[in-house]
Amino acid sequence: PTEAEWAWVARYEAGPNARKFPWGDALPPTEKSGNYADRSAASLIANNLDGYMDGYVASSPVGAFKPNALGVYDVGGNVAEWVHDYYAVYPEAAGQTFTDPTGPATGSFHVIRGSSWQQASISELRLSYRDYGDKPRPDVGFRIARYAQ
Numbered sequence: 001p002t003e004a005e006w007a008w009v010a011r012y013e014a015g016p017n018a019r020k021f022p023w024g025d026a027l028p029p030t031e032k033s034g035n036y037a038d039r040s041a042a043s044l045i046a047n048n049l050d051g052y053m054d055g056y057v058a059s060s061p062v063g064a065f066k067p068n069a070l071g072v073y074d075v076g077g078n079v080a081e082w083v084h085d086y087y088a089v090y091p092e093a094a095g096q097t098f099t100d101p102t103g104p105a106t107g108s109f110h111v112i113r114g115s116s117w118q119q120a121s122i123s124e125l126r127l128s129y130r131d132y133g134d135k136p137r138p139d140v141g142f143r144i145a146r147y148a149q
Contacts, residue, residue: 001145002102003085003111003130010075010114010127012068021125022068022076022115028052029125034077035060037120049120058138059117079141080116080131087111087132109134116140 001009011018019025023033029052037048040057054060060078067073086107103111109132115125116139123129133140 001083001143002100003083003113004098004101005145006081006083006113006143007127009070009072010068012070014069019127021127027122027125032065034065034074035117036077036115036125037118041117045118045120047120056117059141076115076125076127078117079139080112080114080119082133082140082142083111083113085111087130112140 010022013019017025021027021029023030028049029036031052032054035054035056036052037045038052038054038056039048039050040053040055042048044057054065054077056064062078063073065074065077068075085101085103086105087109088104088107112131112133113129114127115129118139119125
């Protein structure tokens with residue numbers, strides 16, 4: 001998916017507001033809400049969510065946790081997602097509204113969205129968090145999407 005498509009699906013909640021986190025609007029994550037940097041991953045990563053336990057040291061099988069309101073699994077947690085768009089910062093776009101943007105046509109890095117089993121900070125767990133990369137990582141995957149006509 002494009003970054004805009006990913007963000008819409010991830011933040012969707014029936015009603016007027018968008019979600020802040022995959023499980024809702026407040027920390028800590030609710031029990032069994034996803035695969036995040038919990039105590040079971042402490043041997044692999046330094047920062048973890050104290051008091052949260054998902055039972056997986058690294059990535060979990062797809063569908064191990066409940067889907068979001070649209071029926072999409074693992075939008076937050078498990079692996080972060082490499083999306084279609086190239087990474088860019090848009091300071092000149094402040095205050096403008098775009099419909100279904102697809103990002104720049106070229107670039108060196110792709111946008112990575114969503115948190116993974118390695119992440120535990122407030123910023124990384126928020127659905128608004130953006131990362132970028134150009135190489136494989138053990139905590140990044142991708143989602144296959146296609147346009148419906």
